[in-house]
Amino acid sequence: MGPSLKSKIILSMALLGLVISGCASTTDGRVNSSSSARSASSASSLNAEVQDLVANVSDRVFFATDQSNLDGSSRATLRDQASWLNQNASVRLTIEGHADERGTREYNLALGARRANAVRDFLISEGVSGDRLQTISYGKERPVSLCSEESCWSKNRRAVANIR
Amino acid sequence: MRYISHAICQMRLPILALAFFAMLPFYAQAALKIDITQGNVEPLPIAVLDFESEGGVGQDLAKVVVADLERSGLFRPVDREAFIETQVGVNTRPKFKDWRVVNALALVTGRAVLQGDGRLRVEFRLWDVVAGQQMTGLQFFTKPENWRRISHLVADAIYERLTGETGYFDTRIVYVSESGPKNQRVKKLAVMDQDGFSQSELTSGRALALTPRFSPTAQEITYLSFANNKPRVYLLNIETGQQEVVGDFPGMTFAPRFSPDGQKIILSLERNGNSNIYTMDLRTRETRRLTSSLAIDTAPCFAPDGSRIVFESDRMGTQQLYVMEADGSNVRRISYGEGRYATPVWSPRGDLIAFTKTLKGRFLIGVMKADGSGERILTEGFHNEGPAWSPNGRVISFFREGKGADEGSTLWTVDVTGYNERPIATPGWASDPAWSPLIR
Numbered sequence: 001m002g003p004s005l006k007s008k009i010i011l012s013m014a015l016l017g018l019v020i021s022g023c024a025s026t027t028d029g030r031v032n033s034s035s036s037a038r039s040a041s042s043a044s045s046l047n048a049e050v051q052d053l054v055a056n057v058s059d060r061v062f063f064a065t066d067q068s069n070l071d072g073s074s075r076a077t078l079r080d081q082a083s084w085l086n087q088n089a090s091v092r093l094t095i096e097g098h099a100d101e102r103g104t105r106e107y108n109l110a111l112g113a114r115r116a117n118a119v120r121d122f123l124i125s126e127g128v129s130g131d132r133l134q135t136i137s138y139g140k141e142r143p144v145s146l147c148s149e150e151s152c153w154s155k156n157r158r159a160v161a162n163i164r
Numbered sequence: 165m166r167y168i169s170h171a172i173c174q175m176r177l178p179i180l181a182l183a184f185f186a187m188l189p190f191y192a193q194a195a196l197k198i199d200i201t202q203g204n205v206e207p208l209p210i211a212v213l214d215f216e217s218e219g220g221v222g223q224d225l226a227k228v229v230v231a232d233l234e235r236s237g238l239f240r241p242v243d244r245e246a247f248i249e250t251q252v253g254v255n256t257r258p259k260f261k262d263w264r265v266v267n268a269l270a271l272v273t274g275r276a277v278l279q280g281d282g283r284l285r286v287e288f289r290l291w292d293v294v295a296g297q298q299m300t301g302l303q304f305f306t307k308p309e310n311w312r313r314i315s316h317l318v319a320d321a322i323y324e325r326l327t328g329e330t331g332y333f334d335t336r337i338v339y340v341s342e343s344g345p346k347n348q349r350v351k352k353l354a355v356m357d358q359d360g361f362s363q364s365e366l367t368s369g370r371a372l373a374l375t376p377r378f379s380p381t382a383q384e385i386t387y388l389s390f391a392n393n394k395p396r397v398y399l400l401n402i403e404t405g406q407q408e409v410v411g412d413f414p415g416m417t418f419a420p421r422f423s424p425d426g427q428k429i430i431l432s433l434e435r436n437g438n439s440n441i442y443t444m445d446l447r448t449r450e451t452r453r454l455t456s457s458l459a460i461d462t463a464p465c466f467a468p469d470g471s472r473i474v475f476e477s478d479r480m481g482t483q484q485l486y487v488m489e490a491d492g493s494n495v496r497r498i499s500y501g502e503g504r505y506a507t508p509v510w511s512p513r514g515d516l517i518a519f520t521k522t523l524k525g526r527f528l529i530g531v532m533k534a535d536g537s538g539e540r541i542l543t544e545g546f547h548n549e550g551p552a553w554s555p556n557g558r559v560i561s562f563f564r565e566g567k568g569a570d571e572g573s574t575l576w577t578v579d580v581t582g583y584n585e586r587p588i589a590t591p592g593w594a595s596d597p598a599w600s601p602l603i604r
Contacts, residue, residue: 094393101565106476107476137395138372146347147569
């Protein structure tokens with residue numbers, strides 16, 4: 001018996017390459033005053049509300065590393081948000097939870113959700129109906145401050161109120 | 165990618181056979197072998213001759229074989245400039261003394277022929293230079309445009325013959341291809357051969373796409389998409405492009421993986437800020453809740469035999485690794501070192517669990533035994549994350565993030581021993597690699 005060449009046949013080698021047609025745009029996760037994110041039809045009234053919210057009440061609160069509890073200044077901000085919401089009863093919010101880049105991807109998604117829900121729970125405790133408050137987590141995917149230092153990370157550990 | 169049929173014909177080379185058995189009985193017991201259980205192995209010097217061919221395909225085939233072998237860290241290709249014998253027919257016995265002179269211990273010869281039926285036929289032989297005998301020889305047929313896969317199959321055959329382990333060169337990696345500024349990063353799914361060639365995109369980038377994972381049994385990927393601003397786990401067929409949301413869950417679903425039999429997806433479901441682990445059976449659509457903590461329970465991964473699940477949880481304050489039975493019972497913590505542990509991934513061999521560890525502001529990739537003992541760190545730095553195993557359990561891919569506003573992520577591989585760290589070249593920033601099973 002000698003050296004032999006075993007053989008194999010490869011007939012079908014289907015190649016990849018189908019581009020999937022996605023159907024949604026990604027939000028940019030930045031302050032909601034950007035009118036480009038909204039459709040033209042609802043832009044004017046929404047913009048007025050957004051501008052009012054941004055001008056009179058901060059739209060965001062910040063968190064300590066790996067924490068989702070609300071400190072005194074966050075609670076003060078959210079009380080203002082709650083009273084603004086109670087005066088603007090037609091407004092519905094999406095609360096975006098975010099994390100800094102110093103965590104793993106899956107955990108940061110969960111942490112962002114925890115932060116958004118901490119805000120939602122507090123607003124509900126201040127009399128805002130839960131029906132008006134959605135949450136979404138972006139984890140570490142949408143930083144607003146881009147340096148790799150605590151000065152930026154502290155701005156990225158945030159929950160942002162976004163008018164729907 | 166399927167082989168319709170195996171081993172249809174054998175090519176007989178009686179003259180060669182007679183020659184080597186008659187001439188070199190003394191070496192018949194000599195076994196050229198690389199022991200890859202040791203970390204820092206001396207790479208085996210191997211000479212790969214350009215395959216005989218009309219046109220350049222023979223040279224291209226040899227180049228890809230050389231690149232695969234070299235990247236593994238287990239082989240040192242002999243510089244072709246040093247070759248004394250520069251052409252050896254595939255059915256010719258090499259002049260072994262010429263190859264001993266250039267210090268090659270193994271030699272590869274081959275031939276590529278474009279057949280009348282339009283298919284490319286590739287044959288190769290692996291020779292033990294010292295023993296003066298053939299170690300393996302195979303023949304492949306394919307469409308000419310698939311020549312790269314033939315090179316990977318040849319490299320796998322060489323790796324398998326010389327290490328005794330299953331190869332991993334004929335595999336692909338799915339990952340997240342990133343572009344655009346850091347605050348508006350576009351993230352698409354992309355797939356490539358394990359060497360970074362044959363790139364193709366799987367999603368458009370309009371929705372954020374994260375954490376793709378290959379099915380062990382089908383041409384499918386499960387991943388997280390932010391389509392419609394609803395982060396949900398999807399199932400994507402990479403041959404048809406069809407995709408669907410996995411399960412009818414009421415909140416964010418994320419961190420998906422397939423079960424080893426490909427029949428279930430395990431994932432995290434977030435409700436009211438609380439994340440727990442569920443499975444969904446892809447046939448019956450039945451969902452099952454496996455954890456019920458008030459903590460973040462995520463990044464679940466089955467053991468290769470499906471009997472247990474490893475996951476991360478911060479139920480005791482910080483992220484740590486836990487193992488439970490497949491039904492969610494008997495949860496026990498396995499990580500007890502300093503720091504936090506995340507993204508556990510069970511080795512396809514079952515022996516080790518790879519993880520991301522954060523310690524003193526640095527991000528490390530390591531492995532530990534399934535009971536938590538024997539922790540070893542494979543790489544460390546500012547940010548390393550997301551280990552993924554090669555299907556033979558010898559190599560770990562991960563991503564590394566740069567520091568600062570203008571930086572991004574890149575893909576790397578490292579041997580499970582911690583040696584041979586290499587970048588994988590991708591067209592742009594890249595993260596979240598996941599290895600395909602062996603395609604064969």
